[in-house]
Amino acid sequence: MLERLRLHIARPTIANERLALTGRVNVRYRLKAPHRDRITHMVFEPLNFTARLAAIVPKPRLNHTRFHGPFALMSLQPQLGSDVLVGYFWGCR
Numbered sequence: 001m002l003e004r005l006r007l008h009i010a011r012p013t014i015a016n017e018r019l020a021l022t023g024r025v026n027v028r029y030r031l032k033a034p035h036r037d038r039i040t041h042m043v044f045e046p047l048n049f050t051a052r053l054a055a056i057v058p059k060p061r062l063n064h065t066r067f068h069g070p071f072a073l074m075s076l077q078p079q080l081g082s083d084v085l086v087g088y089f090w091g092c093r
Contacts (some may be wrong), residue, residue, distance in 0.1 A: 006013050
């Protein structure tokens with residue numbers, strides 16, 4: 001189990017073997033599967049590539065799962081009242 005955890009943590013954000021530099025200016029990323037319009041590679045300027053890569057990194061201490069509808073926490077507010085909801089956020093259940 002620790003081996004699987006180690007491999008999961010060590011896995012890079014993007015596949016390094018699909019990255020290449022085109023000349024000295026641009027970054028080329030080969031897609032895993034062609035798009036509908038048969039695009040197989042995407043070419044970015046270095047700053048644009050870095051911005052897109054930073055956009056997919058999650059914020060620290062933020063849940064990755066978002067709930068909507070009746071499962072959302074704020075949907076409990078009319079039934080429970082605001083005092084109970086504030087206590088729930090601060091861990092005072």
